[in-house]
Amino acid sequence: MSHTLKHLQSQRSTLAVAILLFAGSLQAQNIVIQNQSVNEGDVGTVNMDFPITINPVSAMPITLNYSTGAVGTATAGSDYTAVTNASITIPANTASAIARVVVLSERLVEAQESFTVTINNNSAGTIVTNQALGQINNDDQSVLSIASVAQAEGNTAGTLSFTASLSNPVQGAVSANVSSTDGTAVAPSDYTALNQTLNFASAVTSQSFTVTTVGDTIVEADERFSLSLGSLNVPAALVGSISLSAAPISGTLNNDDSATLSLNSQGQAEGNVGNTPMSFTATLSNPVQGGISATANTSDGNNANALLNATVADLDYVALVNAPISIAGTTQNLAVQIVGDTDVEPNQSFRLTLSNVVLPAGVASSALTIAAPGVGTINNDDATGISITSASLIEGNAATSSMTFALTLSSTNKDPVSVSFSTGGGTATPGTDYTQSTGTAIFAPNTLTQSITVPIRGDLALENTETFTLSLSNPIGASIATPSAIGTITNDDSVTLGINDVATGEPNGTLSFAVTLTGSSEIPVAVNFATENGTALAPQDYLASSGILTFAPGVSSLSLPVTLINDSLIEDTETFGMRLSNPQPAAPSVLLNPTLGTGSILNDDFPIQVSTLDWRGMLMMSLLLLGIAGMAIRRVR
Numbered sequence: 001m002s003h004t005l006k007h008l009q010s011q012r013s014t015l016a017v018a019i020l021l022f023a024g025s026l027q028a029q030n031i032v033i034q035n036q037s038v039n040e041g042d043v044g045t046v047n048m049d050f051p052i053t054i055n056p057v058s059a060m061p062i063t064l065n066y067s068t069g070a071v072g073t074a075t076a077g078s079d080y081t082a083v084t085n086a087s088i089t090i091p092a093n094t095a096s097a098i099a100r101v102v103v104l105s106e107r108l109v110e111a112q113e114s115f116t117v118t119i120n121n122n123s124a125g126t127i128v129t130n131q132a133l134g135q136i137n138n139d140d141q142s143v144l145s146i147a148s149v150a151q152a153e154g155n156t157a158g159t160l161s162f163t164a165s166l167s168n169p170v171q172g173a174v175s176a177n178v179s180s181t182d183g184t185a186v187a188p189s190d191y192t193a194l195n196q197t198l199n200f201a202s203a204v205t206s207q208s209f210t211v212t213t214v215g216d217t218i219v220e221a222d223e224r225f226s227l228s229l230g231s232l233n234v235p236a237a238l239v240g241s242i243s244l245s246a247a248p249i250s251g252t253l254n255n256d257d258s259a260t261l262s263l264n265s266q267g268q269a270e271g272n273v274g275n276t277p278m279s280f281t282a283t284l285s286n287p288v289q290g291g292i293s294a295t296a297n298t299s300d301g302n303n304a305n306a307l308l309n310a311t312v313a314d315l316d317y318v319a320l321v322n323a324p325i326s327i328a329g330t331t332q333n334l335a336v337q338i339v340g341d342t343d344v345e346p347n348q349s350f351r352l353t354l355s356n357v358v359l360p361a362g363v364a365s366s367a368l369t370i371a372a373p374g375v376g377t378i379n380n381d382d383a384t385g386i387s388i389t390s391a392s393l394i395e396g397n398a399a400t401s402s403m404t405f406a407l408t409l410s411s412t413n414k415d416p417v418s419v420s421f422s423t424g425g426g427t428a429t430p431g432t433d434y435t436q437s438t439g440t441a442i443f444a445p446n447t448l449t450q451s452i453t454v455p456i457r458g459d460l461a462l463e464n465t466e467t468f469t470l471s472l473s474n475p476i477g478a479s480i481a482t483p484s485a486i487g488t489i490t491n492d493d494s495v496t497l498g499i500n501d502v503a504t505g506e507p508n509g510t511l512s513f514a515v516t517l518t519g520s521s522e523i524p525v526a527v528n529f530a531t532e533n534g535t536a537l538a539p540q541d542y543l544a545s546s547g548i549l550t551f552a553p554g555v556s557s558l559s560l561p562v563t564l565i566n567d568s569l570i571e572d573t574e575t576f577g578m579r580l581s582n583p584q585p586a587a588p589s590v591l592l593n594p595t596l597g598t599g600s601i602l603n604d605d606f607p608i609q610v611s612t613l614d615w616r617g618m619l620m621m622s623l624l625l626l627g628i629a630g631m632a633i634r635r636v637r
Helices: 002-025 615-636
Strands: 030-033 036-039 045-055 062-069 086-090 096-104 113-120 126-129 131-137 142-146 149-152 158-166 174-182 195-200 206-213 223-233 242-244 249-254 259-263 266-269 275-284 292-300 323-327 331-339 348-358 368-370 374-379 385-388 391-394 400-409 417-424 438-443 449-457 466-476 484-490 495-499 502-505 510-518 525-533 546-551 557-563 574-584 590-592 596-602
Touching: 030 062, 030 113, 036 045, 045 062, 045 086, 045 131, 062 096, 086 096, 096 113, 096 131, 142 174, 142 223, 149 158, 158 174, 158 249, 195 206, 223 242, 259 348, 266 275, 275 292, 275 323, 275 374, 323 331, 331 348, 331 374, 348 368, 385 466, 391 400, 400 438, 400 484, 438 449, 449 466, 495 525, 495 574, 502 510, 510 525, 510 596, 525 590, 546 557, 557 574, 574 590
Parallel strands: 030 126, 036 131, 142 242, 149 249, 259 368, 266 374, 391 484, 495 590, 502 596
Antiparallel strands: 030 045, 045 096, 062 086, 062 113, 113 131, 142 158, 158 206, 174 195, 174 223, 223 249, 259 275, 275 331, 292 323, 292 348, 348 374, 385 400, 400 449, 417 438, 417 466, 466 484, 495 510, 510 557, 525 546, 525 574, 574 596
């Protein structure tokens, strides 16, 4: 029983403590949620913890719910993460807690934004302040800047494209003014001046604009102008968060033009006395802004043939040594003094070179190229003429002989004179009648005569007198007075024409003489022929014949036929002649031997043996005698 009593007493003690504790927990707690603010940040998230205080502390745990509200300028989902009835358990005997809202960081420049957090559903105590304001502080800045631009100038109008940029987007419209200022580039000759407003819509970070450029072909330094930003206009709440960059802004027009500096070549007559200027022109293919300067120097000619070089030592011209020259535009003249004389000499040349070019500051040396030197040619105006005389030579029968042509200068020469020569043309055949000849004849200084020989080839063939031409060309140190001469090869060969004697019987009807050419002929040979009466008479015994007989080259024998008259008369052998005359070519090229051939007509008629005739025979004899008598009468007539 005593044990039971002790147990009951123990339970009463525990209950008493519990009652005391419960009584304490029933004492009212004041619960307050406080406002909070954080900087937004640029990336990720930031925790905004709202402080909650409990006074006095509770001996029992306390559970609260909290939610974010739509009141304020912040937007759930983009500025912060919304909370709905999130539960907070505050442990017993704890004086504070937090309600956490996650803020979404970003780079947008914007005004401060806010939202609310509300607590409710307390398990005990009195909520003195059930709503707090959360403020998201903008910590972003944005700088408006323009990147400098450089590009080739070009030869015609173009544009420079600039980009204006905000370093961070801005909530709300932003505007600023941009204007140009001349530097080494000057408006309007190099570009068109700019003064305009740049407008950025909300959250837009870049804006493009252009400056019109004026292209040209002038060689110049790279040119620049500058741009300035001003008159910034931003939302009132963002003043101080947006600024204009202080970095310099430039537009650069890079020179893309080049020029070639050249000298023309020039030539003029030398003159006989004193000095005369030979004018050269220095030319820039494109103008150079600010002009250039250079020096001019002469140098003797460098032709492989020294006779063609003008030299200071020979007093052909007066040297220029580092003569200054300036070119403000594209051309400038300069002169070299030429020294006159009366010497007969070839046209001679010297060189004029430009060097030591000085360009305006900023112009790259690579923008200018110096062309080859100019060449000055001093044209000889003192005359000597080369003449050549024709020549002739008897051909000869074998080997070769030389035909000599005489060359003559009309006046003495200071330097050697040369002239080229060549054979050709005419009726003579090179390689057969003469040897083709080419070469150069040279007159030594102060020599008036020279000769040219051409080998002539001899032979035994009859041919015409033949010719060829010796022509002069390419004179150096003189002119050609007589451009050509004729070489005559006189034929000294001959052939002989002869005619034979011929005999034939009357009944054959034709008697043919043979005419023979002895020797070789490369040309046609002709001879006249004609019959002459002897004891044979034309036309009773033969038919007269005359004409021209022609031997083609290579033919050595031709025949002359004569028609015979056949009769039955008993007569002696009769003769007539065939005479050759007037050969072509004439003697001594064509000789006649013999000139006369004799044609003999052999009798073929004989007496008739007459026996005792009867009356028939007597009749036949009478008729025969009458016929003979008739022929005799005709012959007498």
